[in-house]
Amino acid sequence: xxxxxxxxxxxxxxxxxxxxxxxxxxxxxxxxxxxxxxxxxxxxxxxxxxxxxxxxxxxxxxxxxxxxxxxxxxxxxxxxxxxxxxxxxxxxxxxxxxxxxxxxxxxxxxxxxxxxxxxxxxxxxxxxxxxxxxxxxxxx
Numbered sequence: 001x002x003x004x005x006x007x008x009x010x011x012x013x014x015x016x017x018x019x020x021x022x023x024x025x026x027x028x029x030x031x032x033x034x035x036x037x038x039x040x041x042x043x044x045x046x047x048x049x050x051x052x053x054x055x056x057x058x059x060x061x062x063x064x065x066x067x068x069x070x071x072x073x074x075x076x077x078x079x080x081x082x083x084x085x086x087x088x089x090x091x092x093x094x095x096x097x098x099x100x101x102x103x104x105x106x107x108x109x110x111x112x113x114x115x116x117x118x119x120x121x122x123x124x125x126x127x128x129x130x131x132x133x134x135x136x137x138x139x140x
Contacts, residue, residue, distance in 0.1 A: 001013075001095075001099065003091075003095050005091060007054055007055060008052065008053065008054055008088065008091075009052075009053045009054075010050055010051065010052050010053070010091065010092055010095045011050070011051050011053065012048060012049060012050055012051075012095075012099065013051075014044060014045075014049055016051040016053060016058070017044050017049050017051050017058065017061070018057075018058045019037065019040060019041050019044065020037070021057075021058040022040055022044070022058060022061055023035070023036075023037045023040045025058075025061065025078050025080065026040060026076060026078065029078055030112065030113075031076075031112065032076060043063065043075075043076070044063065046065070047063035047064055047065055047075070048063065048064040048066065048099070048101065048102070049061070049062075049063045049064075050062045050063065050064075050092055050095060050096055052079065052083075052088060052091075052092050054083070059079065059080045059083050059088075060078060060079040060080065060083065060088055060089070060092060061076060061077075061078055062074060062075070062076060062077040062078070062092055062093075062096060063075050063076050064096060064099075064102055066101065066102065066105060068101065068105075069105075070105060070106060071105055071106050071108060072101075072102045072105040072106070072107045072108070073107075073108050073109065074093075074096060074107060074108070074109040075109070077089065077092070077093070077109075077114075079092075089117060090117075090120065090121060093118075093121040094121075097121070097122070107123075109123065110131055
């Protein structure tokens with residue numbers, strides 16, 4: 001799917017994901033800075049991807065993992081710093097949440113610092129649940 005707004009485009013077509021640019025963007029984030037280019041490429045291959053483009057250049061991105069039945073997990077939402085504050089993050093979240101494969105599913109995400117942004121997009125904390133993790137790199 002493709003959405004357009006002025007000179008900006010959001011595409012869910014994987015051919016619009018520039019892996020090198022995405023890897024560079026994610027390497028500047030706190031959550032994915034240690035991800036290799038190969039890991040970024042693998043994550044794109046196994047997700048529904050949303051590329052935010054300006055004149056064909058990748059300036060934002062988010063991806064969704066889903067079982068296509070119950071859950072959609074929104075991950076790696078990122079917008080280049082010089083394009084923030086223009087409503088583009090809210091637009092990409094709207095495109096994700098309205099996507100026909102994602103709309104009927106329970107949409108989940110986790111964040112370390114963008115709670116207010118995601119609340120404005122309609123997300124709320126699930127106080128009855130605990131977020132748990134297992135460090136797969138430590139398992140031998």
